[in-house]
Amino acid sequence: MLENIDNIIKLAWSDKISFEKIKRIHGVTESEVIKIMRKNLRPKSFKLWRERVNGRTRKHEKKRSLSEKPFKFESYV
Numbered sequence: 001m002l003e004n005i006d007n008i009i010k011l012a013w014s015d016k017i018s019f020e021k022i023k024r025i026h027g028v029t030e031s032e033v034i035k036i037m038r039k040n041l042r043p044k045s046f047k048l049w050r051e052r053v054n055g056r057t058r059k060h061e062k063k064r065s066l067s068e069k070p071f072k073f074e075s076y077v
Helices: 002-013 019-026 030-040 043-053
Strands: none
Touching: 002 019, 002 030, 002 043, 019 030, 030 043
């Protein structure tokens, strides 16, 4: 389970990975990802991550444009 948490944190930090993609890979919702990040990051790191993610269109597939290049999961595992 610890390796999954590490991978979820890595994927959540990535700008190219949406929360929907994380859910398809690990079965973890956006709110659960936020809880994992809050529990496993230092408070300052969590705050910085939340500021980066908040309002970012790339973290939500519905807000993305269709012209973006597809993501390759293998490069993040």
